[in-house]
Structure formats: C-alpha cells, structure tokens
Amino acid sequence: xxxxxxxxxxxxxSQWLAVRQTAIAGNVANANTPGYLARDVEPFEKxxxxxxxxxxxxxxxxxxxxxxxxAFGTRVQEYDGAILPSKNTVVMETELMKAGEVRRAFxxxxxxxxxxxxxxLTVSKG
Amino acid sequence: xxxxxxxxxxxxxxxxxxxxxLRIVSENLANAxxxxxxxxxxxxxxxxxxxxxxxxxxxxxSVVEVGAIDRDPxxxxxxxxxxxxxxxxNGYVKLPNVNVLIEMAxxxxxxxxxxxxxxxxxxxxxxxxMTIDLMRTP
Numbered sequence: 001x002x003x004x005x006x007x008x009x010x011x012x013x014s015q016w017l018a019v020r021q022t023a024i025a026g027n028v029a030n031a032n033t034p035g036y037l038a039r040d041v042e043p044f045e046k047x048x049x050x051x052x053x054x055x056x057x058x059x060x061x062x063x064x065x066x067x068x069x070x071a072f073g074t075r076v077q078e079y080d081g082a083i084l085p086s087k088n089t090v091v092m093e094t095e096l097m098k099a100g101e102v103r104r105a106f107x108x109x110x111x112x113x114x115x116x117x118x119x120x121l122t123v124s125k126g
Numbered sequence: 127x128x129x130x131x132x133x134x135x136x137x138x139x140x141x142x143x144x145x146x147x148l149r150i151v152s153e154n155l156a157n158a159x160x161x162x163x164x165x166x167x168x169x170x171x172x173x174x175x176x177x178x179x180x181x182x183x184x185x186x187x188s189v190v191e192v193g194a195i196d197r198d199p200x201x202x203x204x205x206x207x208x209x210x211x212x213x214x215x216n217g218y219v220k221l222p223n224v225n226v227l228i229e230m231a232x233x234x235x236x237x238x239x240x241x242x243x244x245x246x247x248x249x250x251x252x253x254x255x256m257t258i259d260l261m262r263t264p
Contacts, residue, residue: 015129021129025133110256
C-alpha cells in the first residue's frame, strides 16, 4: 500500500515533540546548576527541510536514508537575559511556556491522527 | 531510550537533587543553635550543596546530580554568654553561621524547583497517555 504521508509526518512531529520535552526536562532539572546553558531542539521546519530530499530505497541493498531515522539534535539556546553569577541561563517561565506549546502541539497531533484514522476506518468498513 | 521515558528519568533526577537540597536546609535549620561543647570550641558550620549537570549516555539528556556538599567558610558570629560551656576566656561564644532567613529562602526555592520537576513528570505522563489513546477504538 502507498504509505500515507500524513502518518509519517505526524510520527515525526510527535518524535520531535518528545525530544523537545526531554530538552525542557533537562533545563528544568538543571535550573539551579551552576554553569548550565539552557538547551533546545532545532526547529521542526529545519528538520523537515533537511529530510525532504532523501533517496528512496527501491532495492534490498540500498542504504536507508529514512526520515524516521532522523535524530533531532539539541543545541544551546540563545540567551539575552541578565548574566547571573552562577552563569546559568535557564529561565523557568520560558521553559513552562515551551512545555505548554509542546502540550498543545501534541494534542493537535494526536487529534489529527485520530480523525484521519477514523476516516480510513470509515472507508475500509464501507 | 524513548524520549518520553528519558524525560521522566531526567525529571526524577531533578526531584532527587532538590530533595537532597531540602535535607541540607533542614540540617542547617536544626543546628542553627548548636554551639561547641568545650571552651572556645567551633560551633556547627553551615553546609552548602552544589549541583552538577551530567550527560546521561543512555538517554542523551542532561541529568542533574548533587555535587560536593561543602561547608560555608564565613565567620561565626560572637555573642557574650559567660555562662555557656563553649564560652572562651573573655566570655564570648561562637554561634553557628546559619542565617535562618537565608535557609528559609533556600527552602522556598527548592520547593518551587521540586514543583516544576513534578509538573514536567505530569506533562510527560499526559503525552504518553495521549499516544496510548490513539489505539483506543472510538
């Protein structure tokens, strides 16, 4: 069956959101660690751009450049706030805001997948 | 390791570190009046806790761990108490360098950080259950 692109996209976004949640958890846990620099995952658009041009594996021997293999790299977040004596750059409010964004995006993601899945079910049940 | 499981692990490390901090605060508060037991003796010296961030190889995230538990090197306040067992020849007693207000502020901050970590765990749990809900038949 021709793979439905939406499921692939939704899977990748939910993976990306999970990695972002991990980055947020790391920042919140290290909110009082001296010298810790807040991290964030690279934007989802960037991930999409990078994996848009990928060779498709048409034979067994082809090396996979599958989009699902894409690891989402985290990097140090830009910081323009006050430099604290502890050199820590975690702003708890920003982290909570990001956590809210992740939650909303994840809810939307699962809702879309659910709707699409029920459409497929309706079609296949007839 | 799956990213959401890693999230739970990292947040749990934060809970552990903050509760260790709370333990040190309670130690300092409990010993806020502990003087020495011979003339001129040093009283209880305030303990401080530091955190270090460590890269967890399994999950790829940065977990937090309690680093060294040090002693606060600031000077002991002196008080004139000639009747005290720890009083020196001039009648002065060294009191612990614990400032109750600082400890209270530290306690509140530890509490807030603990709550933030709990909130992260709650959210990770919700994300996992949202994913599982995809499999439920409507």
